[in-house]
Amino acid sequence: MTPTPQEPNALVVEGLSHSFGGVRVLRRISFAVRQGEMVALIGPSGAGKSTLLRLLAGLIPADLGTVSVLGEDVQREGRLAPRSGAVRARTGLIFQKPNLVGRLDLFTNVALGGVQALAPWRSLTGTWPRGLRAAVLDALARTGLADKAGRRASLLSGGEQQRGALARLLVQRARLVLADEPVAALDPVAAHRVMETLTALNRQDGLTVVVSLHQISQARRHCPRVIALSDGQIAYDGPTEGLDMGRLAQIYGPDIEAAVIA
Ligand SMILES: Nc1ncnc2c1ncn2[C@@H]1O[C@H](COP(=O)(O)OP(=O)(O)OP(=O)(O)O)[C@@H](O)[C@H]1O
Ligand SMILES: [Mg+2]
Numbered sequence: 001m002t003p004t005p006q007e008p009n010a011l012v013v014e015g016l017s018h019s020f021g022g023v024r025v026l027r028r029i030s031f032a033v034r035q036g037e038m039v040a041l042i043g044p045s046g047a048g049k050s051t052l053l054r055l056l057a058g059l060i061p062a063d064l065g066t067v068s069v070l071g072e073d074v075q076r077e078g079r080l081a082p083r084s085g086a087v088r089a090r091t092g093l094i095f096q097k098p099n100l101v102g103r104l105d106l107f108t109n110v111a112l113g114g115v116q117a118l119a120p121w122r123s124l125t126g127t128w129p130r131g132l133r134a135a136v137l138d139a140l141a142r143t144g145l146a147d148k149a150g151r152r153a154s155l156l157s158g159g160e161q162q163r164g165a166l167a168r169l170l171v172q173r174a175r176l177v178l179a180d181e182p183v184a185a186l187d188p189v190a191a192h193r194v195m196e197t198l199t200a201l202n203r204q205d206g207l208t209v210v211v212s213l214h215q216i217s218q219a220r221r222h223c224p225r226v227i228a229l230s231d232g233q234i235a236y237d238g239p240t241e242g243l244d245m246g247r248l249a250q251i252y253g254p255d256i257e258a259a260v261i262a
């Protein structure tokens with residue numbers, strides 16, 4: 001989905017700063033992401049990508065600044081805002097290491113995305129309501145995992161586990177996906193498949209996506225917009241086509257040319 005300028009914001013970040021042990025790692029970051037956008041977050045190691053994503057998810061409090069997700073505050077001037085369960089449920093987090101429960105089968109893992117929406121007694125009965133079962137089967141089909149429903153999550157490949165995590169987000173009815181290097185540990189083919197699945201969720205379901213990536217080629221292929229962090233500040237925020245070698249050298253340093261060609 002290509003968002004129109006009228007699309008409301010999914011994410012608004014204003015003056016966000018963070019430090020660890022007195023060392024400032026993010027300095028007055030501001031940007032907004034419209035609903036339906038797919039944005040790559042790039043930048044060298046240590047630039048602050050993971051820290052920024054953790055702040056956006058409300059996992060750690062910022063030193064200063066505000067973050068709002070789907071119109072509700074997550075951070076407000078140094079404090080985590082108490083968020084409604086509804087907004088929390090609508091934000092999906094994906095990390096480099098897939099976070100499925102290894103000893104449970106894939107179907108159960110994906111169904112767990114929907115338990116917040118159930119009356120408490122339903123999750124105690126040991127059977128899933130018909131609507132949820134249908135949603136799980138649909139999500140597994142959408143992510144190319146229909147034939148893996150009964151497999152223990154720990155026996156799935158890394159790429160399958162990441163797609164399983166995306167299926168769980170569909171069942172969760174997440175509207176914003178924050179993904180931190182979701183394909184860094186995968187071979188190129190598996191990585192491509194996960195990125196294609198994430199792109200399908202963005203285009204077909206209108207999920208807003210902010211994904212940190214180390215491969216510039218993946219950002220170019222999948223994300224129309226890129227935000228580059230360098231030394232805790234935004235070094236570039238614009239169309240991915242605008243990432244020419246000069247800009248990349250500003251972000252990563254002069255050796256990037258050899259690295260990208262290699
Ligand atoms: N819990 C922490 N305690 C102290 N310093 C931290 C902590 N987490 C991150 N840092 C520091 O903050 C800076 C930004 O780290 P961050 O993990 O956000 O970078 P990154 O852009 O995600 O890097 P990478 O590409 O390697 O994942 C680094 O200098 C890092 O050492
Ligand atoms: Mg990181």
